Structures are given as C-alpha cells and as structure tokens.
Amino acid sequence: MSMLTFEEKNFKEEVLKAEGKVLVDFYADWCGPCRMMSPVIDDIAKELDGKVKVGKVNVDNNQELAIKYDVMSIPTIMVFEKGNPIKTFVGVTDKQEILDVLK
Amino acid sequence: MYDVIIIGAGPAGISAGLYTKRANLKVLILYKDQSALEKTEWIENYYGFENGISGKELYKTGIRQAKNLGIDVKKEEVTNIQFDEKNQYVVMTEKESYKTKTVIFATGNKKNTPKIKGIKEFEGKGVSYCAVCDGFFYRNKDVSILGNGKYAISEANELINIANSITILTDGKEAPEIRADNVKIDTRKIREVRGDKKVEEVEFDDNSTTKTDGIFVALGVAGGNEFAKKLGIITKKDRIVVNENMETNIPGIYACGDCVGGLLQISKSVYEGTKAGLQAIQYIRKENA
Numbered sequence: 001m002s003m004l005t006f007e008e009k010n011f012k013e014e015v016l017k018a019e020g021k022v023l024v025d026f027y028a029d030w031c032g033p034c035r036m037m038s039p040v041i042d043d044i045a046k047e048l049d050g051k052v053k054v055g056k057v058n059v060d061n062n063q064e065l066a067i068k069y070d071v072m073s074i075p076t077i078m079v080f081e082k083g084n085p086i087k088t089f090v091g092v093t094d095k096q097e098i099l100d101v102l103k
Numbered sequence: 104m105y106d107v108i109i110i111g112a113g114p115a116g117i118s119a120g121l122y123t124k125r126a127n128l129k130v131l132i133l134y135k136d137q138s139a140l141e142k143t144e145w146i147e148n149y150y151g152f153e154n155g156i157s158g159k160e161l162y163k164t165g166i167r168q169a170k171n172l173g174i175d176v177k178k179e180e181v182t183n184i185q186f187d188e189k190n191q192y193v194v195m196t197e198k199e200s201y202k203t204k205t206v207i208f209a210t211g212n213k214k215n216t217p218k219i220k221g222i223k224e225f226e227g228k229g230v231s232y233c234a235v236c237d238g239f240f241y242r243n244k245d246v247s248i249l250g251n252g253k254y255a256i257s258e259a260n261e262l263i264n265i266a267n268s269i270t271i272l273t274d275g276k277e278a279p280e281i282r283a284d285n286v287k288i289d290t291r292k293i294r295e296v297r298g299d300k301k302v303e304e305v306e307f308d309d310n311s312t313t314k315t316d317g318i319f320v321a322l323g324v325a326g327g328n329e330f331a332k333k334l335g336i337i338t339k340k341d342r343i344v345v346n347e348n349m350e351t352n353i354p355g356i357y358a359c360g361d362c363v364g365g366l367l368q369i370s371k372s373v374y375e376g377t378k379a380g381l382q383a384i385q386y387i388r389k390e391n392a
Contacts, residue, residue, distance in 0.1 A: 031236055032186055036335030036353060059239070070301060072240045072317065073227045075335075090227030092335045092352070094344070 002045045004055030008062050014055065016083040021102055022053040026069075026076040028060050033092050037075040040095045044102070052102050105131045106387050107380075108194050108203040110181055110327070113138035114369045115360025116209030117165040118376030119383070124174045126384045131201060132169060133194065135180040136324045138162050139211055139361060140369065149369050161369075182257035184330045185235075190355060190390065197253045204390060205355040205383045208343060209376060210327035212361035216341065217249060217274070217322055221296030229302025229317045233333045234261035237317075243267045244316035247305065249293075251276045254329075255321040259286055262319070270315065272305065289313070327362035340364075349379035355386055 006014055006024060015022045025041045027034035045054035059066040059074060069078065069085060077089040079101050087101045107123045109116045112134035124130045143158030170176050179196035187193045187202060194201045216222070222230055231237040234248075238261055246266045248255050251273040259269050259281060268285045271278075275292035292308040296318060304312045321329075328341050336351045337344040342364035349357045359375035361367050 028239065030239075032333065033233075033236055033335030035186075066240070070228060072229060072301065073231055073233075073237045074239075076227065088227070091332060092337050094337055094339070 002049055002054070003042060004053060006055040006057045006062075006065075008064050011057075011062075011065060014053070015080050018053055018080070020052060020081070021086075022055070022080040023098070023102060024078045024080060025054075025056045026059050026066060026071045026074055026078070027056055028058060028074055031074050034075045037077070037092050040093075040098075041077070043095060044098060047099075048102060104191075105129045105175075105201060105203040107131070107205050107207060107383050108133065108192075108201060109207045109209055110134070110194070110330075111138070111209030111211055111360065111362075112166050112169070112176065113140050113162065113209060113211055113360060113372060114165065115372035115376035115379070116207070117169050118373045119207045119209060119357075119359060119380035120169045120174045120176075120376075121172060122377055122380030123383055124169075124172050126380075128384065128387060131175045131177065131203070133177055133179050133181055133196060133201075134166075135178060136211070136213065139367065146369070180253050180324055181330070182254050182325065183235075184334060186334070192355070195257075204387055205357070207349075207376075207379050207383060208327035208330070208356070208358040208362055209360045209372075209379075210330075210362045212367060213323070213326040213328075214341065215320070215322045215326060215329060217320060219249075219274070219293050219296060221298075221302075222249075222318070222320065225296060225298060225302045225318075228300065229298060229315075230296070231317060231319050232321075232329060234258040234319050234321075236333060237319075238262050238265045241266050241317050245270070245314065246317045246319060247272050247315045248319045248321055249274060250321035250323070251279045252321075252323055253279075254323065254325045255279060256281050258319050258321040259283075270313070272318075275308075327358055331358075347378075348382045349375055350382060355383075357382055 078085045079087040106128035109132045141162040147155040183195040270287045273290045295306045343358040357379040359379040360372040
C-alpha cells in the first residue's frame with residue numbers, strides 16, 4: 001500500500017472515514033523544506049505499512065483542503081483519527097516525533 | 104563556485120575555515136553580527152593563554168588568521184539561501200550571490216524570536232518564518248513583516264508580487280528604506296498579536312489595532328535557525344539538529360558552535376568547527392571522485 005495520494009475527491013473516503021490513524025503530508029513541489037520532509041514521510045509509510053495509512057496532499061491542486069484545515073505553512077503534517085485532526089506538525093519535523101503520535 | 108561557505112566568524116566558523124582551506128578547498132567566510140566571543144570581556148579558561156585574553160582580541164585574531172591563510176572573509180549579511188541545481192546552494196547577501204557545494208552554519212546563539220504576546224501560539228497559523236515557503240498561502244492578502252533590517256526587506260521582496268499589501272512592522276524601531284507601491288511601514292510598538300483560530304490583528308501600545316492576514320517574522324540579522332527553517336533543516340527548540348559529525352539532515356549542510364546548542368564554550372566551538380570542516384572535506388572529495 002505504502003504512499004497514497006489524497007485529494008479533495010477522495011479525502012472523505014480515504015482519510016476521514018478510515019479506520020485507525022491517518023498521516024497526511026500537505027506539501028507543494030516548489031517548497032524546499034517539503035523536499036526534505038518527503039523521504040521521512042516515505043520512510044514512515046514503509047515502516048508502518050499495513051498499520052497506518054500515509055498519504056500526501058498537494059496544496060497547489062487541493063487548495064480547498066488546505067483552507068479547510070487551516071494549513072498556512074508547508075510542510076504541515078497532520079494525524080487524523082475518526083475524521084478529525086488530532087495532531088499537527090508545522091515545518092520539517094523529526095521522524096521520531098511523528099512516530100510517537102502514530103503508535 | 105565555492106567548495107565551502109561558512110556563515111559566522113567566531114571560533115567555530117574560523118576553525119571550519121582553517122581546516123577546509125588547508126585541504127585546498129575554495130572557502131568563503133561571511134559574517135555580520137557581533138560574535139558572542141567579541142562581546143566577552145576577558146577569557147581565562149581557554150588553553151594556552153597564561154594571562155588570559157580579551158574576547159575581542161581573540162575574535163579579531165581568528166579573522167586575521169583566516170585571512171592570512173588566504174580564505175576569503177567578507178563582512179556581508181546573508182539574507183537568503185536557496186537550493187540551486189542538485190547538491191548546490193546559492194547564498195545571497197546584501198551585495199552578491201555566491202554558489203557553493205557546501206554550507207557550514209556557525210551563526211552563534213542568536214535568538215530572533217520576538218517576545219510579543221501571541222507570536223509563538225500562532226506559529227503556522229498566520230505567523231511564518233519563511234516568505235518563500237509560505238507566501239503561496241497569502242496570495243492577494245494583506246500581510247505584515249516584523250523586522251526593520253535587510254533581512255526584513257529581503258522577505259518583503261519575496262512577497263511583493265504575491266500579497267495584496269505588505270506592512271513592515273518595526274515594533275518601535277527605526278524604519279528601513281524600501282520603496283514600493285504596496286509596501287507600508289508602521290513603526291509603532293506592538294503589544295499583542297490576536298486572532299481566533301489564526302492571526303487576525305495586531306494591537307499596538309497606543310491601543311489601536313490593525314487587521315492583518317499573516318505576519319512574517321524577519322527580525323535583525325537572520326541566523327542559522329531562520330535559514331534552517333527555509334531549507335528544511337530539522338531544528339529543535341531553535342537549535343539546529345546535527346549528528347556527532349555536525350551533519351544536518353541535508354547532505355552538504357553542517358552546523359557547529361553555539362547554533363547547535365550545548366556548552367557555549369570556545370573549546371567546544373573549535374572542536375565542532377574542526378569536525379564540520381573535516382566532514383565537508385570528505386563530502387567534497389566524494390562529490391569530485
């Protein structure tokens with residue numbers, strides 16, 4: 001399964017209605033710090049494959065989602081559970097800090 | 104094209120310079136602000152000075168030593184750092200842009216987080232430390248920049264074609280020189296940043312308020328922590344996170360001395376500068392191989 005792509009059209013189904021925790025990485029292609037964060041998110045997806053859903057939201061193509069969840073700085077990493085964001089990390093974040101929330 | 108650009112000319116930066124230069128690399132040291140060392144009155148606990156030495160003297164000696172070895176040492180303020188092509192960086196100062204293969208941060212223990220109520224709690228909710236990263240979210244909005252120096256102007260320039268209007272908030276400090284149609288300057292002292300879920304307004308000491316959609320913090324001279332946020336280097340409590348080899352999470356970028364935390368001592372900075380320098384040498388030899 002590993003890395004998913006979340007968009008406006010599948011967000012409800014894939015993230016909000018999902019069972020367990022879902023990690024969402026809000027990013028853009030032009031964002032330098034996002035490029036640094038990307039391999040960390042890929043790692044987490046591999047490590048927690050089958051346990052936690054992990055996916056990315058391109059904010060250029062999904063501005064409504066960014067606005068809805070007050071994303072005003074990227075990368076922003078959100079952990080969703082039962083349809084709500086339970087934890088938000090703004091900026092490049094240490095892998096362990098994210099893993100701690102997912103366990 | 105430089106092999107190594109070192110930002111900061113204190114004990115960590117100069118030590119990194121000495122080692123990289125002696126390995127025949129092309130080295131540039133950029134510095135602007137006063138080093139903590141320069142402000143230290145008298146040093147009596149550093150090896151080899153039987154009668155002690157003034158911080159200012161040791162600091163100046165270090166810069167002379169680097170220059171004597173043939174290192175380019177320039178007193179220029181770094182205002183931005185960007186990724187270039189793969190594995191290269193562009194370091195921009197108030198005067199010029201320099202390309203380099205590696206960057207070593209030795210920017211010291213500066214703290215540029217303003218002590219204004221609300222700033223910390225609205226981080227990522229309207230308070231940003233990086234115009235180039237977050238400008239996108241403020242298209243056609245009215246934004247503010249907190250600061251009054253060259254760094255603040257550099258951030259304003261990033262936003263000029265994106266935002267509807269820009270107000271530079273100097274928080275009681277002198278107004279900077281910038282001329283653009285959609286840039287205003289407000290020199291009043293700030294009391295608080297307020298909003299519900301995100302930043303909505305700034306309240307000044309004279310009880311008046313002004314609406315704003317976002318505040319970009321760009322105080323003083325940008326240090327390692329500010330550039331780290333722009334580049335995607337991991338920081339923790341405003342310190343750059345490095346491993347035992349002084350490597351950050353980005354290949355070719357190192358940090359050493361007070362900007363990585365720990366003991367604020369010359370001996371520690373010299374060691375870390377040395378380590379960062381040696382690591383940069385290895386990295387460049389591998390790149391060139």
